[in-house]
Amino acid sequence: xxxxxxxxxxxxxxxxxxxxxxxxxxxxxxxxxxxxxxxxxxxxxxxxxxxxxxxxxxxxxxxxxxxxxxxxxxxxxxxxxxxxxxxxxxxxxxxxxxxxxxxxxxxxxxxxxxxxxxxxxxxxxxxxxxxxxxxxxxxxxxxxxxxxxxxxxxxxxxxxxxxxxxxxxxxxxxxxxxxxxxxxxxxxxxxxxxxxxxxxxxxxxxxxxxxxxxxxxxxxxxxxxxxxxxx
Amino acid sequence: xxxxxxxxxxxxxxxxxxxxxxxxxxxxxxxxxxxxxxxxxxxxxxxxxxxxxxxxxxxxxxxxxxxxxxxxxxxxxxxxxxxxxxxxxxxxxxxxxxxxxxxxxxxxxxxxxxxxxxxxxxxxxxxxxxxxxxxxxxxxxxxxxxxxxxxxxxxxxxxxxxxxxxxxxxxxxxxxxxxxxxxxxxxxxxxxxxxxxxxxxxxxxxxxxxxxxxxxxxxxxxxxxxxxxxxxxxxxxxxxxxxxxxxxxxxxxxxxxxxxxxxxxxxxxxxxxxxxxxxxxxxxxxxxxxxxxxxxx
Numbered sequence: 001x002x003x004x005x006x007x008x009x010x011x012x013x014x015x016x017x018x019x020x021x022x023x024x025x026x027x028x029x030x031x032x033x034x035x036x037x038x039x040x041x042x043x044x045x046x047x048x049x050x051x052x053x054x055x056x057x058x059x060x061x062x063x064x065x066x067x068x069x070x071x072x073x074x075x076x077x078x079x080x081x082x083x084x085x086x087x088x089x090x091x092x093x094x095x096x097x098x099x100x101x102x103x104x105x106x107x108x109x110x111x112x113x114x115x116x117x118x119x120x121x122x123x124x125x126x127x128x129x130x131x132x133x134x135x136x137x138x139x140x141x142x143x144x145x146x147x148x149x150x151x152x153x154x155x156x157x158x159x160x161x162x163x164x165x166x167x168x169x170x171x172x173x174x175x176x177x178x179x180x181x182x183x184x185x186x187x188x189x190x191x192x193x194x195x196x197x198x199x200x201x202x203x204x205x206x207x208x209x210x211x212x213x214x215x216x217x218x219x220x221x222x223x224x225x226x227x228x229x230x231x
Numbered sequence: 232x233x234x235x236x237x238x239x240x241x242x243x244x245x246x247x248x249x250x251x252x253x254x255x256x257x258x259x260x261x262x263x264x265x266x267x268x269x270x271x272x273x274x275x276x277x278x279x280x281x282x283x284x285x286x287x288x289x290x291x292x293x294x295x296x297x298x299x300x301x302x303x304x305x306x307x308x309x310x311x312x313x314x315x316x317x318x319x320x321x322x323x324x325x326x327x328x329x330x331x332x333x334x335x336x337x338x339x340x341x342x343x344x345x346x347x348x349x350x351x352x353x354x355x356x357x358x359x360x361x362x363x364x365x366x367x368x369x370x371x372x373x374x375x376x377x378x379x380x381x382x383x384x385x386x387x388x389x390x391x392x393x394x395x396x397x398x399x400x401x402x403x404x405x406x407x408x409x410x411x412x413x414x415x416x417x418x419x420x421x422x423x424x425x426x427x428x429x430x431x432x433x434x435x436x437x438x439x440x441x442x443x444x445x446x447x448x449x450x451x452x453x454x455x456x457x458x459x460x461x462x463x464x465x466x467x468x469x470x471x472x473x474x475x476x477x478x479x480x481x482x483x484x485x486x487x488x489x490x491x492x493x494x495x496x497x498x499x500x501x502x503x504x505x506x507x508x509x510x511x512x513x514x515x516x517x518x519x520x521x522x523x524x525x526x527x528x
Binding site: 030072073076078079080081082098100102103105107111112113114116118120122124125127128130131132154211212214216217218219221222223 | 278
């Protein structure tokens with residue numbers, strides 16, 4: 001009898017939990033965030049160089065050699081082209097998240113780029129490759145999972161020059177570690193440049209600032225500042 | 232000026248269409264592709280999420296497009312604007328330079344925020360994202376995000392910017408937006424060289440139609456430095472749910488030195504350029520910068 005009462009209590013608590021979660025976005029990530037530690041050279045979760053294919057590794061090493069000579073022309077962000085996805089999530093510039101049940105806006109301060117992540121379930125075809133790609137998302141428990149495809153091949157995954165192809169798929173899994181700490185596991189699938197899929201982890205901190213300011217990358221570089229802070 | 236701009240626009244459309252043709256073969260869903268180039272440049276995509284407009288007259292969230300059509304005729308040609316005599320001379324100087332093939336770098340041509348022109352004349356679809364505190368206008372081209380803050384006034388220590396500082400309040404179901412704090416580098420109409428100064432003051436009144444499918448925007452512009460009196464510019468936007476924006480990355484490639492621009496404002500001079508050479512082909516060259524170079528108008 002006692003056993004039956006306990007079961008009923010557990011079922012009731014579980015039902016309350018389900019009801020409380022229904023109807024609203026599971027977790028509200030809205031606010032202004034900034035990467036805790038900017039990622040210049042992305043590494044795997046084990047701290048290793050991503051599993052580049054032979055040709056990709058050669059390209060990566062060529063870019064490192066250029067950088068050693070002060071030549072950053074392998075990186076289109078140098079002249080303020082969009083760093084694209086996922087790099088905009090790795091650099092030391094704040095971004096604002098505005099979440100709603102149907103979409104999530106990422107508004108990056110870096111040169112005022114915006115990315116809309118569609119949550120409606122609509123199949124969005126990739127009509128042309130772009131720096132931001134096509135992002136669709138879904139909630140998996142407390143995690144916002146974003147798939148991005150359709151990325152143009154002339155952006156980099158990081159400042160060190162990790163390449164990607166137009167067939168790359170980036171999956172971000174964003175979860176709140178606490179009210180002010182957001183973590184993301186970023187998975188890269190790109191058989192053209194990587195022998196197998198790999199993941200990196202990034203942490204963001206909620207910022208006290210209330211607004212994203214007007215940032216004009218080309219003005220900054222003209223004034224002698226780097227296109228990307230710290231790079 | 233208009234020829235150069237049209238050429239640059241055509242270049243972008245051609246590049247986008249070239250990408251389109253490359254990817255057309257890869258797509259598993261041919262019906263989602265726009266018609267071939269020539270019948271519809273890649274300015275507007277369908278296939279986005281579809282939903283009806285909000286019945287709330289104070290909710291503007293969603294996708295809108297200019298009611299006059301894409302690349303619609305820009306209304307404020309100079310004869311209709313109350314230019315001061317000094318401004319008229321200034322405008323004539325720019326017009327003469329353009330006629331002589333000498334093009335002055337403007338924010339638009341230099342891949343900077345368009346400012347006043349962007350807020351008073353929509354060329355391509357805009358996505359509106361709205362919260363109780365802010366309204367975001369995500370512009371396709373010139374790519375930008377205009378923010379309207381609903382819970383504060385203008386800061387006392389306002390730093391001049393291309394897009395100014397926009398604050399909004401509701402008067403009934405009309406959103407009244409007040410914009411000040413421009414850096415004075417933008418134009419009202421780059422085609423007609425109608426300038427704007429750091430004293431520009433916009434008041435915009437956004438009102439949604441009863442069926443929610445049209446947004447009327449009445450803008451009053453006051454700029455005593457260049458115009459003898461305040462004047463109005465009006466536009467209408469249509470609800471176009473299901474429309475997706477086309478990404479426009481003006482800076483994707485450094486400017487080509489074969490298209491020379493005059494830099495009256497040194498801040499617009501590019502740091503990196505694409506140099507074309509018969510022997511070496513195409514090369515990107517970036518200069519080393521060290522000192523502030525901006526100057527006012």
